[in-house]
Amino acid sequence: MENSGHIMIDSKELAGKRVLVTGGTKGGMGEAIVKRLTKAGATVITTARSAPDELKDSELFIQVDISTPEGTNKIVEYILERFGGVDILVNNVGGSSTPTGGVLKQTDTDWQRTFDTNLFAAVRLDRGLLPPMIKQGYGVILHITSIQRRFPGENTMAYSAAKAALANYSKALATELAPKGIRINSVAPGFTETKAAERLIERMAQERECDYKNARQALMDSLGGIPIGRTARPEEVAELVAFLVSDRASYIVGAEHTIDGGIVRTL
Template identity: 90%
Template structure:
């Protein structure tokens, strides 16, 4: 039984902290992270390509395409001008949209777009927001990678390669910045049932003429099964983020934390 809804949250743990979470809308991991860190008292800014209809605080939202140079420049400029920087940066944005059919169907543009979204967006934002962290001698950076970096397939090879590069970059960055007071870690989620995943499962169910639960199980089986017997919830990934950005994790540096219910069976 999952008891994350009953976790006691200290509403002052992150009080005074300025946080940027990329891709924090549309019912995904980013939105769950925004809500969790906000409950801990942080001031959380987020981004998305489109402005959500239910937006309540325009000051804490930046409309930008993070996969482009102009988009990241817009985000960095806004953060520096309005907030003077951030104390915590969560590079959450990631997606795979390469066509099916193997490597011969994937163009240079497909590869570039995948790397722009899943690697270079984080690199550019880090580069723009690290200087204020260095000046204050404190900061936390989290990169959301994926267990797919260990499971490359013909239709996800670009995504898997980009996430593998992000994990490698994250490790190197952690080594460089740790002596300067900035902690860098990464999180590798497994099959997480976000709104986007729910839509995928619903499409599969319709195409196969089966139930939602049967379609979900088929996806789980395609990963070799999930030992814990269920998919992850976005809030569970958010809880890992909340721990890693807090002072409770002050000695954790340069580590990738897998949260996948046991899918990855290698050491």
């Protein structure tokens, strides 16, 4: 057992497990998930569009654009050839770069790119990596959705729609595959202070001519406030993921777990 802050980590809990976490670099949730599952003893492969500055093990990294069919095919081929499949798949990649200004500013290309990244990447990877899981009668797939699917706005409608579709797909897939020994769930994070979020807050601070703290508070207020009074840390999301992919969660199937500090106030 390893003491990581206030959390005791069983360094053997995931020993022998082959794991793929998409988008596991650049100071985001993916990187935190990679570190957490590695500490639990898993062999963790990850992906990103660009290689990290400090690449410790090239065999455990795939440089690829996961939003394209060619990208997901490359991942599947590599995983099957090198590892024979995975036991755990965490579909973490997501995000949106659609322009602001409402629906008339968002083109077919913007919508397609958003759905390719947030929905079809997961669908293609699941389809490619499920056969070995089904054959061995065991597997865990986790989809990272977002509370944003419940808060569609004029500048996030494509992203919100894609994440809503991902949650719906995840539920249906869980029902289909549970009898085959495959557990599928999803995690819906709220405002998590990743490196990307930090850059957004810094830009807001410059635009509003205020400091970082006030810009962060303005962003929290725009969500209706966060009852717990702060943003989430990527490590907190990673801890939930570590639980859900472990055998401790062996009876949890087809559930979406919100981790948002209380932002979502509906049942």
